[in-house]
Amino acid sequence: MNNATEHPLVRAHLDAVERYTAPLTAERRRELLADLREHVEIALAESDATDEEAVRQVLEQLGSPRRIADAALAEEGCARPEPETGRRTTTTLLLAVLAMPLLLVPAVGPGLALVSALVATVRVAKSPQWTGREKKQAALLLLSPILLTPLAAVVVASSAGLTPAGVLVACAIGFCPTLVAAFRLARSASRLRSAALAA
Structure with missing residues (x-):
């Protein structure tokens, strides 16, 4: 050969x-x-x-x-991650992306969205399937809507006034990092599960 x-x-x-x-x-x-x-x-x-x-x-x-x-x-200072059950991973990721629709619930939405994002962040931090680097990146992305959404609302309000459509746009912009975090965590969990099955 x-x-x-x-x-x-x-x-x-x-x-x-x-x-x-x-x-x-x-x-x-x-x-x-x-x-x-x-x-x-x-x-x-x-x-x-x-x-x-x-x-x-x-x-x-x-x-x-x-x-x-x-x-x-x-x-490299990485522990070998161990896969979680698919159900636990799905629950964690749903909690992460659930924050955006919860934000739109009148009166209690922002509080529920914050709790959902915090619970998802804690679940990611305690999970054995993601590396320390992945956990840090996910925490930043999952918690970034707390600052990014109000900033997006200010920008939208300054250009077109804070209309209901403007609020939706600000929320969508603010929660883009959350979707990125959920996608990256899901992809990483899937790779890990595949590697465990092949072992």
Whole structure:
């Protein structure tokens, strides 16, 4: 085989490492995979063999994908996240996005929206499935409507007056970060669940 890293066993090994290192930044993950490819190529070139048994021996010396991923995560100060149930994740994300419609409830809406955003933020913070970096980003995005919505209302009011349509526009602008947070958290949870199923 011309390129040792194209061997099916090597590809499967590297794919597993990539799945298990999902909490790492994309750049760090690419760097790790490039190092592993280089190591496999050099080891197979030195062994002067490209048969399946030689590939298995090189991969065995390299270590299991889980062990490699755990070492890389520990090096970056990341704990290996554990997936939650789909129901718990869905509840957390619903609480996050529920804040926007709650805001429109007359009289009690802003208070309910704030409580919903705070509960979602606490649930994300306590969850074992998201990394510390993801939790910090999510907290900022989930709580940003508290400041962003009034700022958007001021901008809308200064340009067109604070009409009911203007209030809706301000709310929509204010809650865009919440939708971004929910999307990113859902995608991360889905990747983690897929990696756990493949393990």
